[in-house]
Amino acid sequence: MTALTDRTRRRDDDADRRRMGRCGARRAACSSCSPYIARRRWVTASDGRQVVLRNLTETPSRSRIKKFWGCWLADYDVVRIGNLDIGVSMSGLSSISSHSGLYVAGEWAEDPGREWLQVLNPSNEEVVGRIPLATRRDVDRAVDAAVEVHESGSWRAVDLAERVKLLEAIAQGIERRAADFDRTYVLDQGGLASFAGAITAMGANVFRATAVFAEQIDLGPTLRETLGEAVYLSREPVGPVAAIVPWNSPLNLAAVKIASALLAGCPIVVKVDPVAPLALFLLAEVIEEVGVPAGVVSFLPGGREVGEQLVSHPGIRAITFTGSTRAGQQVMIAAAQRMTRVMLELGGKSAAIALEDADPAQFAPLIAFGSVLQAGQVCTTQSRILVPASRKDEWIPALTEAFRALVVGDPADSATTVGPLATQAQLDRVEAFVARAREDGATVLTGGAKPKGSAFDRGYWYQPTLITDTNPEMQITCEEVFGPVITVQPYDDLDDAIAIANSTEFGLNNGIYTPDTDKAIAVAPRLTSGVVSVNTFGPSALAPYGGMKMSGMGREGGLEGVLEFTEIKQINVAHMS
Numbered sequence: 342m343t344a345l346t347d348r349t350r351r352r353d354d355d356a357d358r359r360r361m362g363r364c365g366a367r368r369a370a371c372s373s374c375s376p377y378i379a380r381r382r383w384v385t386a387s388d389g390r391q392v393v394l395r396n397l398t399e400t401p402s403r404s405r406i407k408k409f410w411g412c413w414l415a416d417y418d419v420v421r422i423g424n425l426d427i428g429v430s431m432s433g434l435s436s437i438s439s440h441s442g443l444y445v446a447g448e449w450a451e452d453p454g455r456e457w458l459q460v461l462n463p464s465n466e467e468v469v470g471r472i473p474l475a476t477r478r479d480v481d482r483a484v485d486a487a488v489e490v491h492e493s494g495s496w497r498a499v500d501l502a503e504r505v506k507l508l509e510a511i512a513q514g515i516e517r518r519a520a521d522f523d524r525t526y527v528l529d530q531g532g533l534a535s536f537a538g539a540i541t542a543m544g545a546n547v548f549r550a551t552a553v554f555a556e557q558i559d560l561g562p563t564l565r566e567t568l569g570e571a572v573y574l575s576r577e578p579v580g581p582v583a584a585i586v587p588w589n590s591p592l593n594l595a596a597v598k599i600a601s602a603l604l605a606g607c608p609i610v611v612k613v614d615p616v617a618p619l620a621l622f623l624l625a626e627v628i629e630e631v632g633v634p635a636g637v638v639s640f641l642p643g644g645r646e647v648g649e650q651l652v653s654h655p656g657i658r659a660i661t662f663t664g665s666t667r668a669g670q671q672v673m674i675a676a677a678q679r680m681t682r683v684m685l686e687l688g689g690k691s692a693a694i695a696l697e698d699a700d701p702a703q704f705a706p707l708i709a710f711g712s713v714l715q716a717g718q719v720c721t722t723q724s725r726i727l728v729p730a731s732r733k734d735e736w737i738p739a740l741t742e743a744f745r746a747l748v749v750g751d752p753a754d755s756a757t758t759v760g761p762l763a764t765q766a767q768l769d770r771v772e773a774f775v776a777r778a779r780e781d782g783a784t785v786l787t788g789g790a791k792p793k794g795s796a797f798d799r800g801y802w803y804q805p806t807l808i809t810d811t812n813p814e815m816q817i818t819c820e821e822v823f824g825p826v827i828t829v830q831p832y833d834d835l836d837d838a839i840a841i842a843n844s845t846e847f848g849l850n851n852g853i854y855t856p857d858t859d860k861a862i863a864v865a866p867r868l869t870s871g872v873v874s875v876n877t878f879g880p881s882a883l884a885p886y887g888g889m890k891m892s893g894m895g896r897e898g899g900l901e902g903v904l905e906f907t908e909i910k911q912i913n914v915a916h917m918s
Contacts, residue, residue, distance in 0.1 A: 443642065444625035445479055446486035447635020452476065458615050458642075463531035463761040464752060464800045470529065472618050475641035477650055480610075484656040486636035487581035487608035491658075496637050497578045497606035501555045504604055507633055508552040511600075514627035515545040515592075522592060525619040527752050530588070531761040531801075532715060534753045543882060544592040544624075547898075550883040551600035554900040558604075562912055573912035578606035579682060580658030582906060583651045585672070587664050588616035588763055589718045595621055597882055597897050598661045599638060605906035607659070612651055613642035616763055649675065657681055659906060663720070665821075666847075666891050684895030684905055686720065686887055688821040689849030691870065692842035693723035693878070696835070696855035701732065701739035704854045704876075709743035709827075711852075711878025713805045716762050717825040720892075721850035721872065721879045725818060727838050730831035737809065740829055741786045744807045749792050759825060762801040771803050771824035778817040778826075784810040788825070819845050835864070843869045848889035850874055871896075 442449035452473070460470035490496045515522060522544065523537035532540065561575035584598040595611055602609040613621045625640045641647055652660050653675040659682040662672045666688040676683045693708050695701075712723055728736035752760040762768045768791075775789050788806030791797060806826045811818045818828055832838040842851050848870040853861040858875055865873040871887045872880040880886035885901035887893050896902055 441473065443473055443475055443479060443640060444622075444629060445475075445483045445639045445641070447629075447637075447639075449629075450479070450482070452478070455479075460529050460615070460618060462528055462800075463763050466799045470619050472615065472622065472642055474615065475643040475647050477646075479641055480647060480650045480654065483610045483639035483641055484581060484583075484651070484654045486639065487610055488656040490608040490634070490636040491578065491580050496608055496634060499606075499634075501558065501560070501604075504606070505552040505555045507631060508548045508600055508603065510631035511627055511633075512545040512548040512552075514631050515541065515548070515624070518623060518627065519545075521623050522620055525617075525623060526592075529617040529619045530591075530715075531752050531763060533757055533760055535755045535757070536714075540590075540593065544596045547593060547596040547882050548600045551597075551604055551903065554903055555604060557900050558903065571914075573914065575910045575912065576904070576907040577910055579906050579908050580607060581656055582607045582609040582659045582661060583654070583657045584609055584611045585648055585652070585660070585662040585664060586611055586613060586621065588614040589715060589720075591617055592620040592624065593882055594663050595624060597902065599624075601897065601902045602661075602906050603633075603637070604903050607906045608637045610639045610641060610651060610657075612648050613640050615642050615644060618642045652676060652681075653678065655679060660684070661895075661897065661905075662686070666893075669893065682905075684887070684897060685893040686895075686897060687849075687891065687893040688823075688847060689720045689722065689888065689892050690725065690819060690821050690845045690847045691721060691723045691850045691852065692725040692727050692838075693852040693854060694727045694832075694838050694842060695729065695736065696853065696857070696860065696864075697729045697731070698857060698860075699854045700856075701728075701735045705736065705739035705743040706746070707876070708852075708854060708878075709740060709747060709805070709807075710758060712827045713744075713747060713759050713825040714878065716760055716803070717827070718763060718767070718823050719879070720821075720823075722823075723850065723852045723874075723878055724822060724827050725842075726827060726829040727832050727841055728829060729838075730833055733831045736831075737786070737829065741807060744787045744805045744827075747805045749802065749804060750796065759805055762803060762824060765801055767824065768801040768803060771822060771826060774817060774820075774822045774824070774826055775806060775808075778808055778811070778815065781815045781817070782810065783808050783815060783817060783828075786829075813841070813844050821847070839864070839867050846891040849892035850878075850880060852876075852878060 442451035455473040455476055458472055458474055459468045460472060461467065462469045519538070519541045522541040526532040526537040526540050527534050559576070562573035565572055565574055582602045584595065586595045586598065591614065599609055599611065611621065621640055628638050641651065651657065652672050660672060660676055661684045662669055663686045669685040669687040672685065673683055693712065695704055708726055712726070717724065726740065747758045748756055749759045750757040762771065775785065779785065786807040786809055788804035790804055791802050792804050803825060808817060808826065808828045811828050811830055813819065830841065832841055850872040851868040851870040852874045853864055854876055855861050861875040869889055871889050871892065874880065882898050885896040885899040887896040895905055
C-alpha cells in the first residue's frame, strides 16, 4: 500500500527510525510512539491525502495492534479516509489491502512482474486499496494445482465429516472478521453500512448451511433395482471448477460456489472481479487460516483476459458463472470446445406483480426499496412493477412518493437507503437508458438525473428513477439496466399481468405482492422464472436458485447446487458363476 509518512519525521534520530513500520510508516499505536502521534492526530500519505487518527487516548499493548494501509493502529482508533469514518476494531481492517501477492495453490504468491490496480470507493472515487492482478502464469499455476489435487484424490478422499468441519470453520472465520467484511462492503462496493451486517452474516450462513446438506448426499455405491435388473450407482466429484464471481455481491456469490464445490469434493479456482475485490482477499485469508489444503482453493483477481483463459483451460471440468447474459454466452462457447459442464446465473428483467388485493400504502414502500437495493445493481432486481389498471390512480402516486422518500447518500450513514453505482461506466449506462426512454416517449415520474449538491460532486451517483408510459417494445422495458431505474405499467387482469411478466427473454426472479400468500403460491407456476418471490424481492441463497430462458441454466445453492458438481457413475456387474 501507499506508505504513510509522518509529516515531521525526525530523519536523524536513530531511535525514531527504529519505531518505523515495515512500510516506512511510523507505528502510530505501538507503545514507543503512540503518545507522539496522539498529539499530532494525523499523518499524510505520499499522494497528499490526509488520514486522520482519532481517540488515541492511551497506549495499547502490542497484542492489540492490527495493520491498516501499512500503518499500525490501535483497535479502538477511528480512521478518516475522504468522508468516511472507519472504526478499526480488534478484527479491524487489518490486512485487506496489504498483500503484495495472490492466494494461489495454498500460498501468497508474489511476482514483481504483475500489474497493480487501484481500488476506488464509488462514493467519492478515493483509493481504498491496491491489488495485484493475476497473470497467465498465475492461471496455469492455480489450475495445475487443482488438477493435481483432483487426480491425486487427496481432497475427495477427505471424509465428508471433515469437509463439513472445514466449512463450519470458514463460517466461523467470516464471523470473527465480520467487521472487516462489513467495511469492504461499504468501501469498494458502495453498499449500505446498515445492510452490511446482513450480507456478511449470509456469507457465513451459506458455508454453514451447505455443510448441513452432507447428511443428504449418498456417494454410494448404492444398489438400484429396476424391473429385476440391478446396478450400483455412485457420485463422484466432477473435477476442478472455475468460478467467475462478479463485483456486485462477491462474498455471498463466492460463498455459494466455493461451499458447494468443496462439499462435493472439487477443488475450485475463483476469478475475482477487480472492481470490488477486497472481500475475497479477506475470504482467502480465512480459508488459509482454517487450514484448507493447498491447491483446493485459489483466487485470481483480473479482468476479461483472466476469465477467458480460466474457462478455456483444459484442466477445468466445470464452470460456475454469474454475470451478464452476453458474457455467459461467451462462456458457453468456450466450454463447448471441451464439453465442460456449465452453470450460468445471468441477467434478468424481472417483474413485481401487485395483485388486486395488495394495498398500495403497505406494499409500495416495500417494492420501491427492494427494486433499488444496492442501487439496482442486482441481477434479481424486480425492475418492472405491474399494477392493476383498476387501481392505477392509487398505485402511481404511492410508488412515486415511495421513490421520492428513498434517501440517496453516504453508504456509511444509517439513514441512507440508496448508495452509489459501482463505476463510471455503470453510471454512463444508466444515463443512456433513461435518455433513450425519454426519446421513446416514456415519462419520468421522479429521478432521472444525478442528485444535486456538493456531496455528489465525486462518485457515481444517480437518483432512484420511476418511469411510466412505456410499452413492451421499448428498450427500458425489455433490457437489463442494472441501476436504480424502474418502470411501472398497469395490467388489465391476472392473465394480462402474467403475459407481461413472461414477455421478455429473461426469466430469473419474478415477484408477487399480496396479503393472500396461498393465492400467490397458486399463481407462481404460471411465471416463467427460476425464482418467484412472494412479498419479498430476492431468492434465498440457502436453497437452489437460477434462471430460465436467457437468465441461465443449472442451479446454485442448496443440496441441488452441491450435486451440480458431481458425476453419476453406473457400475453394472455381471456375476460369474
